[in-house]
Structures are given as structure tokens and as C-alpha cells.
Amino acid sequence: MTGSSTSSRKVLSKVASIRIQKELAEWQLDPPPGFLHKVTDDLQRWVIEVYGAQGTLYANEKFQLQVDLPEHYPMEAPQVIFLHPAPVHPHIYSNGHICLDILYDSWTPAMTIGSVCISILSMLSSSTVKERPEGNDRYVEKCRYGKSPKETRWRFHDDKV
Template sequence: MTSSSAPSRKALSKIACNRLQKELTEWQVNPPTGFRHKVNDNLQKWTIDVTGAPGTLYENETYQLQVVFFPPGPLHPHIYSNGHICLDILYDSWSPAMTVSSVCISILSMLSSSPAKERPADNDRYVKNCKNGRSPKETRWWFHDDKV
């Protein structure tokens, strides 16, 4: 999964393509609750509809995700207005054992645990610094708040 605004930096290896194809097949058979994959012809660009879980601030709201949220992304203390997500499993804590489904479930869990719909305190500064297509992978994230 890559950002739609950034060109692919390199072609995926055959192993990576096989893994993504396997995950896509598994997704089609047993999609995680609250998610819908939008079919396209590019294994590197999965577009996923995320629907807020019942009983949460985001209940019945639907957002589009491609590792970053498409505008308008949800108001959340860890989601910037440009769609970048501050979640450790997307960066420092990512592991090859994680699947697209497990990452999506983690993002929905992060949304579901939020007590308020608000942007990160440093949203304006961060977004301004991301002008000209800066990728969230180029950010040195500080994962200090695991309550939301």
C-alpha cells in the first residue's frame, strides 16, 4: 500500500507481489469487519473504505484509506489534516508478520478508542512542513500517547 500522491519508488519484488496477492485473496474470502477493498489493478495501491465501529465517535462514518487517509480524513488526535497517521505499527513497530487486515484493524481500533474528535495539537505546523509531497515515512514520529 502506498500513498496515491507519491510515485512508486521501486518495483515490488516477486515475493512481495506474491504476498500481496495472497493477502488480497484472503481479504476477498474473509474481509475484516468494517472494511471494504475497492478493486483496482495495482497491488501496490490498495484503496480501502473504513467504516467507524458501532458505539464510537465515528459510528457509520466512512473514510478512504491508502496508509494515509484521503481527504477528508477523520478528526482524530493522531490523524493529521493531510491524512498522515501517527501510529507506530506503520513505521517503527511494523513487522513482516503484520497483514493488511491486521493494520486496518489497528487503525480502526485507534479510531474507536478516541474520546474526542480533534486534530493533533501540532497539526498546522506538521502539515505546513509536509508541503511539496513529503511522505509520512520521512517523519521522525514521536510515539508518546498510546491512550488513543
Template sequence: MSSSSASSRKALSKIACNRLQKELVEWVIEVNGAAGTLYTNETYQLQVDFPEHYPMEAPQVIFLQPAPLHPHIYSNGHICLDILYDSWSPAMTVGSICISILSMLSSATAKQCPEDNDRYVKNCRNGRSPKQTRWWFHDDKV
């Protein structure tokens, strides 16, 4: 391999790396409800925002509108799921987050908003991030 070929390869790698870094700052992932659940044949979108210190810090994950009706998903798309906050581990991946969210959706027994939905959403009107919420994780049934 000639030196010019090797340097163009490095340049391409740097360009590709920069492009991927820009694209990975924010992802939108389509989630399909599992067969045999309350969300069968329903499709939702998750927006995943990667912080500067990812994977040491959890990404911010929210449902885009319309968010599913679920006891742990607020109508503004914020998700009350411990692995997105207190229980995050750098060993977790976007794939493991998606599996956890699908599992949460699949185990729901009723389509309903969280009991405090209106109050919470009202408090988030000025663009408050779900990471600024002090979540109380008390329900491990759904």
C-alpha cells in the first residue's frame, strides 16, 4: 500500500468517525409492540440523546409523540425506568435499553397514564429533561 493510499484511508476514517459521532449524538429508534401484548401492532419512536460522557453517563431516552399509554410513561414521552437514571451501568447498551423498554411495555396490564401525569407534565413545560427529575422507583410489576 502506498503512503498516499494509507493517508487517504486515515482521512476517510477520520471523516467517517466525525460523521458517525454527529449522527450518534441523537438517534431515533422505532419500537414495535410485541405480539400478544396490549401494544401488539403498535409502533412508537424513541429519541436517544447521547451525553458527552456516554457510556459513563446514561443517554436520555424519551418517546416521541404520540407516547404509549403506560403507567410508567408520561404523556410528554418521559420514561420512569431505573436503568435510565439511578441503575445505569456503562456496560449497558442502546440494545439493552430497548429490550428493557419492550419488556416494560409487554408486562403492562392496563393502558393508562401514570397517576401523577398531569402534574408532572405541567412541571416539565419549560423543556425540563427527564434526567432533572428525582424519580421514585417503587413499582416493579410493569
């Protein structure tokens, strides 16, 4: 779905490798509430279970995020998508792509995988409706052959959810 397989990814820079290992160690000691990292031997691809917060539309629901870390992380944002089935949300397309500015234009190296996860959970928790973004079917069709969400020119105009 992401268009990036393990064999096509570039080798992590030394800075990226050290940073990712540090974040992973911190996550294992004190994971953000509502998340579970599914342990694999792939440092560049994390699969994280997300549990909907109580008192929200997504309470008692579980989803999976796939986090692909680029060779120059944290100078470059990770690619984060929901695995199928993606939550029904005004900023989450049915193919799992997430329209959230910190994953693209507003990314800073001070952010971590944990802070991204908390932002995504906050986005889910603040939603008052379960609906797909306008133009979902058209967007998903355009991405059909593995287009990365990082190739999308996002318009961040709605900060209500």
C-alpha cells in the first residue's frame, strides 16, 4: 500500500539509526498511553496499535499505524499511514493516508514517533463525526498504484477535527 518495500528503502544514516534506537528504548520503558508497538526486527518500519480513547467516537476500537522511517530521520518526517481498515474520520482516507500537517509541512526534528502518535490520537478523539474526507474515492483511486502520501499536495484548511 505504501509503495516502499524493505528492499527499496535506503540505509539509515548514523544519526537516524541512533535516534530511532533511542526512541524505541524510551517507548519500551514508557509507551504513550493508548499505543502498543508491535515488536519486529525492522528498525525502519514500526507497526503501532492505536486504541480509541474512552468517551470518544472511537472508544473500544483498535487500529494499526504503519510508521516508515526515512534514511535522514529526524530531519525528514516519517511516513505514517493507517493499515486496513483505517478509521472513518474526516482527515483519514480509506487507503490509510492521513491529512495531518505535522506529517508533512509542519514536521520538525524535535518531534518523535510518540508525539506523532499522540497527535493522531488527539485528532481522532476530537472528531464529532465518522465520515470520510470529501473526495475520498477520487483520491484513493489516484493512489491506487502505491503512491505515497508524501507525494500528495495537501491543503491544511480544517483545524476543527
